[in-house]
Amino acid sequence: NAGVTQTPKFQVLKTGQSMTLQCAQDMNHNSMYWYRQDPGMGLRLIYYSASEGTTDKGEVPNGYNVSRLNKREFSLRLESAAPSQTSVYFCASSRTEGQFFGPGTRLTVL
Amino acid sequence: EDQVTQSPEALRLQEGESSSLNCSYTVSGLRGLFWYRQDPGKGPEFLFTLYSAGEEKEKERLKATLTKKESFLHITAPKPEDSATYLCAVKKAAGNKLTFGGGTRVLVKP
Numbered sequence: 001n002a003g004v005t006q007t008p009k010f011q012v013l014k015t016g017q018s019m020t021l022q023c024a025q026d027m028n029h030n031s032m033y034w035y036r037q038d039p040g041m042g043l044r045l046i047y048y049s050a051s052e053g054t055t056d057k058g059e060v061p062n063g064y065n066v067s068r069l070n071k072r073e074f075s076l077r078l079e080s081a082a083p084s085q086t087s088v089y090f091c092a093s094s095r096t097e098g099q100f101f102g103p104g105t106r107l108t109v110l
Numbered sequence: 111e112d113q114v115t116q117s118p119e120a121l122r123l124q125e126g127e128s129s130s131l132n133c134s135y136t137v138s139g140l141r142g143l144f145w146y147r148q149d150p151g152k153g154p155e156f157l158f159t160l161y162s163a164g165e166e167k168e169k170e171r172l173k174a175t176l177t178k179k180e181s182f183l184h185i186t187a188p189k190p191e192d193s194a195t196y197l198c199a200v201k202k203a204a205g206n207k208l209t210f211g212g213g214t215r216v217l218v219k220p
Contacts, residue, residue: 004153031206043154043197043210050206058207090153098144099208101153 001026004102006091012108013081021076021105023091031094032074033058034066036087037104043090049074081109112137114200116211123218126187131214133198134180143181144208145174146197154197188218 007022025032033048035058045058049068063085065077074093078085086109092099114135123129135143142161146154158167160176167174171192173184183196195215199208 033206040212042212043199045207048206092153094206098156098159100156101146103153104151 003027004091004093004100006089006102006105008105009103010106012110013078014110015082017081018077018079019081020078021089021091021107022073023075023102024073025091025093025100026072027093027095027100028071029093029095029100030071032068033092033094033099034064034074034076035090035092036060037090038087046076046089081107083109085109112200112202112209114198114209114211116196116198116214118214119212120215121217123185123188123216125189125218125220128184128186128188131183131185131196131216132180133183133211135198135200135211136179137200137202137209139202141201143176144199144201145172145181145183146199148195148197148213157196185216188216190218190220192216193218 004025030051034046035043037043044060046064047058047066049055052071055066067075089105091102117132142159144159145157148154158174163178165176171186175182195213197213199210201208
């Protein structure tokens with residue numbers, strides 16, 4: 001099992017550009033999550049999906065949209081990137097207790 | 111408002127020098143407290159889930175304990191490979207979301 005996979009690993013954008021971060025899990029988990037991790041701020045929840053077809057806002061949703069494409073895949077879209085969105089983004093999935101994280105995407109917005 | 115505070119922020123240990131990390135929390139209706147290990151450039155790796163006061167869990171040189179207000183992660187006779195950032199997180203009784211602390215960076219010198 002690959003667990004949780006994320007693409008791309010690194011990305012550099014210019015202010016105003018858009019992009020989609022991809023996440024997939026092969027553990028048959030119902031719930032999936034997107035976090036951002038910034039120095040001194042810890043891990044903060046952006047959006048989550050409790051099950052296929054549902055999504056909910058987390059702590060810091062502004063500037064982001066998500067799509068739960070199917071049970072395996074959960075994507076995060078930045079429509080118009082801003083320097084404040086420079087961060088490391090992690091996707092996670094869980095079935096009951098214990099979230100399992102992907103390797104992360106390091107995003108820089110210039 | 112739910113809060114999770116970890117201390118100390120950083121810890122330098124000599125190999126074999128046992129120590130404890132603290133995670134204090136304020137949350138209404140705790141459903142679970144989670145410990146993760148994060149290596150540089152990687153996603154958090156799940157270690158333990160604790161559900162009720164008095165519960166303890168062990169994994170190799172790590173032992174996690176839980177009281178009504180805090181959790182401790184004890185590292186017994188640490189080795190250099192135990193160097194990492196240790197994160198704790200709490201889940202409320204309602205919902206799937208985790209609230210993370212800021213983490214403790216542990217460096218074990220040979």
